[in-house]
Structure formats: C-alpha cells, structure tokens
Amino acid sequence: MTAFFIWARRFAAYRSLTELLARSSLARLAIISALPLAWIVLANIAPLVQMFVISFYQSYPLAAGTAPEFTIRHYFAFFERPLYLSAFARSFIFATLVTALTLLVMFPVAYYIAKVAPRIRRVRLLLLVIAPFWISEIIRSFAWMLMLSNRGAVNSFLSSVGYSGPPFELLYNNISLTIGVLYLTSLYMLLPLYSALEKIDDRLLEAAADLGATSFRRFTRIILPLARDGIVTGCTLVFLLVVGLYAMPVLLGGPSNTLFASTIGQIFGRAGDSWPLGSAFSMILIFAALAYVGVFMAVLQKQPGRRS
C-alpha cells in the first residue's frame, strides 16, 4: 500500500494535497469532518426535527402543492382519551418499578464480580453473564414463553413435584412481562455498576473496618456513594430502554396492559393520516422521559453522600 502512495507522489496535485494536510490542521479537520457532520445532521438531528414539525401539521403526507396547516390539536388529543393517558402512566410506572427492581437484582451480581470473585476470574464471569445479551430480544421472549406458558417448563416442573391444581397463569400478564424485561435490562445495569464498583479502592474498606465501621456502615457510607455514578448511569439507561420497548410487551404482556410505545406503534400502523398524531405522541414520550430522567439525576446529585 505504501508503494501506491509513493507512486502517487509523481503527481503535483497529490504532493500539494499532502503538503497542505501536513501544514494545516484545519485542512485535516475539514477532510475528516465532512462526512461525520453530514451524518450527524441527517441521521441524528433532522429526523427528529422533522417529526417535531409534523406533530403540528393538520395532516401528513401533504397533498401535492398545498401548504401545511398548523395545529396543536394532536397534543390535546393525548389528554382527551383516557386510553392514551393510562397507557402513558402505565409505561412510566412500569419503567420506574422495573428500573428499581433491576438495580436491586443486579447490585449484588455486580458487587460479586467486581469485589468478591478472584481477580483472574472476573473477565470470565463477566463474559458468562454478558453472553445471553447478544441474542435477539425476540428469541429471549420466546424462551420465556416456553418457560411460563400453561404447559411450559415451570408448570410442568410444579406438577412433577406433586402439585395437582390448575396450572399457574404465568404468561401474558405482568409477571411474564416483568421477568422478560428484567432479562433484557440486567446487562445495561450490570456494566455501569461493575465499572463503578471495580474502581473502589479495597484499602478504603479495610481502613473503615479497622476503624470499627460495621459492614452496614461501610456499605452506606463508602460503597453506595462511590457507586453513585454507576447507579445513575445504569438507571438512566434501563429507564429509557423500558419506556421505548415495543416487541416484548406485545409478546409477553397481556392485552389489557398496553404500554405507551405500543400505542405509538399502533398509531403509525393505522391507515389514514395519523402520522401527525403519532409524531405528537412521540414528542410527548421523548420530552417526558428525558425530563423524568433529568429530575431523577438532579435529586441524586443532591443526596447528602455528595458532601466531602
């Protein structure tokens, strides 16, 4: 490959280009940045801006040659139907509970890998726990369907150990949905927690123990405050993930507990010009979720453990 570039030096244009690049860092920056900047605008910003604008349209797509008429009625529609409001509330309550549950379940796991397990085994243990997360959300939902259905693994295990009543209704309700979503979110909690816990200096804990701090006190005064950033990151990631879930609630949840993301998906699936309505709901979801997470972060920053 080097030979090609040396060959290219015969041409004055190539020589002046490389000299310009060697001399001017601005030229290097320009060459590097053109494509990424275009991508940022076209892929990250423009689609959301367009969605924001469409949410104020009377109808979309526009008929050829007509100017759009603007309205805010789609935002009002959100408050008019209890169906929408209850799905929205259910989404946020469910996401909050699942986030808390994920934190509770994953903290000991992260703590074990980061602090208790022998150092040389850490990477292997981490890999073991990460491996199932390369699998599709749909396959994992399916696996839980096989576990929880009326004639599934759990119920047949129960009957094989002597339980003879009717099978437990475990599938298509909040139980199956919570278990399935926890299966999905645990990694997003584990990794931030692990990297925060791993950084805690063991000598801090030893010193505290030498000075007579009980294990409970060491936990609340040293481990928790130092793990705070990991907790905040993990909870943020998990909350935003759960609020946007579409497939798993459809597969594992019951028909009576629709979440808001499914509502939005259904609106876009409907025939007719429902796109402005769906766009308005999407905007409500984005802003509400980010505001909720923002408040959560602000509250945690103010906790007394922050004082130095």
Added chain:
Amino acid sequence: MMHHLGKVALPVYFWLFVTWLFLPLFVMAAMGFRDSNFVAFPIQSWTTDWYQSVLDDREILASLWVSLQVAVLSTILGLGIGTPMAFMVARFHGVWRAILITIIVMPAFIPIVVSAIALRMFIGNFGIQTGLVAIAFGHAVSSVPFVVVMLLTRLNSMSPNLADAARDLGADEFIIFFRVVLPYLSPALFGAFMFCMLLSFEDFTRSFFLGSFDPTFPVLLFARLRFGFDPGLAAISTLVLVATIALGIYAERFTRKRTAPAKQGRLAASGDDKNV
C-alpha cells in the same frame, strides 16, 4: 457478618442469577427436540426432525439471508461513518468535545420506537422505500455512537509520537493514516465490527418499522410467535442463538488478546503514559 455474606451468600446468589439467565435458553434448546407438533413439557420422546426441517423452511432461510445482508450493509455504513467521526471528536477538547459527544450519542437515548419511526418518515423525503437499505440505515444510526466511543477509547491511548516519528521518516499524511493509525486502531475496529454485526442481527424494532415485505429473522420470528409456537421455532432459535453466542465470545476473546500486547508497546513508545 459481611464476611459470611461475601463468602457464601454472594456466590450462591451469583450462580442463581446465572442459572436464571441460561435456564430458559436450555429449555428452548430442549424443546426443539420434542417429538410432537405441540409445545409442552415434559418431553417424552425425542427427535431431531425439527432441527432438520427448519433448515428446509424457505421463509426462515430467506429471512436469515435478509438479516445477514442488512448486517453487512449497516456494518459497512457504521464503520465508514463512525471511524472518521472518532477522529473528528479526538481533535476537539473541553466543552466542545462534550457537546459533540452528546449530539453523537443522542440516538442511544431516544426511545427506539420513536427514532425508528422518525427515520421512516425522514427517508420518505428522499424517496427511499422501506426495506433492506432503510433497515441498514436505521441500524447504522444506532451503531455509530458505539463505534465512536469504542474507537475513541483506543485513540485516546495512542501517543502522538507515533505519527510524528513516521512524519520525520518521510511518511505523508495518507501513509501515516493507513500504515500507522489504522493498524493501531485495528483491535478496536474489529470489536466495533463485531458489535455492529451483532447489534444489527438481533435488532427487532428498527427492522420492524423500517422493513417491508422481506422480514429479517427477528421480525419473522415475531410474526410467527403471535400465532402460536411449535418446536420448530425453538429449533431455529436455538441454532441462531448458538451461532450468535459463539461469534460474540470469539470476538470478545480476539479483541482482548489483541489489545493486551499493544499496551506494552504503547508504554515503550510513549514513555510518559499516566493511564497505566
């Protein structure tokens, strides 16, 4: 008390968690061997018919092929955009860098349903139809932030002395890029490559909203699961699962092995490394 907790309770809890993670997957693998049209336990007679018959299911094979094409296309896009983007970010410092990174990782914080639908409406402006290309675009949008972060981590550890030395020895900017910088980045690039492939292959939501009549494998599986399930679906899911996990573990090990010796080389090359 903490002592006992650490020595007994925590390991027990950890292995219970691992069991909880893997048990459903083993149950699914076993279900693929059930000699019946219905999914139920216990499994009384076993057969390998399901595993054989799904390999004749044209719809499933076609969907796997679509998934593979989408994965390759979106990985090319994701690396092609993410690599220069990481270089761009590396040139900024302080507040500007923070702002830039915030905008770049934004897609990871937008609810997936919303970003998938926003993209779908957006590509309509350019006359791009839903389908393979649209899905690949959607996957690239979600993988670029991760590519940038992964490459940036590696790039931050690279000593500027390397490029300077090459320049003093007469290399021009292109030679430096292809012979010094890219080889240094290669473990991170490979990691990012595998990440893009796996992320694309497992995605449902974007494929669902950006796809048309040729479903990717997760979309097809979703459609079939809504009408009930048979052991055949368990069989094909297990095959895909085994392939995915094997690839993931291979990628992880490969990246780790390649990164370790390079760290020592970095120490020798820069001499003033504070991170190690």
